[in-house]
Amino acid sequence: MSYYRFIDKGKGPTKLFVGGIHGHEGETTIDFLKSISYSDFSKGKTFIYNFDYTEYISTIKKEYYETKIGKTIINLIKKHNPDFYIELHCYNIKNYENLISPNRRESQGVPPLIDLENHVLISSVSPLIRKKYFKMETICKTLEIPCINKKLYWNDLSSITEGNINKNDIAKYNVNKDIAKNDISKYNVNEDDNVNNYNLNKSFNTYLKIIKILSKVKTRDEFQRIMIKKYPKQVELAVKYAKEIFGEKFPPF
Ligand SMILES: [Zn+2]
Secondary structure, three states: OOEEEEEEEOOOOEEEEEEOOOEOHHHHHHHHHHOOOHHHOOOEEEEEEEOOOEOOOOOOOHHHHHOHHHHHHHHHHHHHOOOEEEEEEEEOHHHHHHHHOOOHHHHHOOOOOEEEEOOEEEEOOOHHHHHHHOOOOOEEEEEEEEOOOHHHHHHHHHHHOOOOOOOOOHHHHHOOOOOOHHHHHHHOOOOOOOOOOOOHHHHHHHHHHHHHHHHHOOOHHHHHHHHHHHOHHHHHHHHHHHHHHHOOOOOOO
16 A cells, blocks of 8 residues: 655646654555545646555654654655655544643644535644744645545445445545545544534545545645635634744744
């Protein structure tokens, strides 16, 4: 499942997308990274990596960057010195409230994640790397989507669509079957969650939309303009959190 892709469109920004940062997240993130087509990329150079299973250690812990995968990621950042650095993560839907809770600042020492829409969360990257390895102008983003237990998901989706799907194709996520709220728990690690209004297809669409915005924009300004237009309230929050954790003049992206 380990995956690498390099898109060279000449002069322009350098972008680094990384999925499979820890745990089983690579299983969820790989299809999104594969599904970005050549025309979705801006000018410049884009490097995409998606990693296989590794032990789960949070990126807000120092220990993470002492592991093999943590060091690999630091090395990639140093090697490519990107203008855009995007980490794709996924989370257990049962942690949704915790992740967006204002208490996260006290309990974890980091700001809450921001729900863009449809349970797709956005934040900066770990404070342990943000200032150390990137310039202030670098766009650093963490994007989170509820994780998929892929094996269960495939089995069930195949039965819904009578096996008539290409398992390597992201389009299968957009099948015209709204998966009922009550069925959703089985696609996630936790069986007993009952989050209201959670819709897997909508989450996928939003997640992919944001990834494509990031792959397409050429500058920080362009990204900021699009985000302010689409998500004014969320950007306002991001500005506030960036100031709190990184200082008064720090940009939200
Ligand atoms: Zn993660």
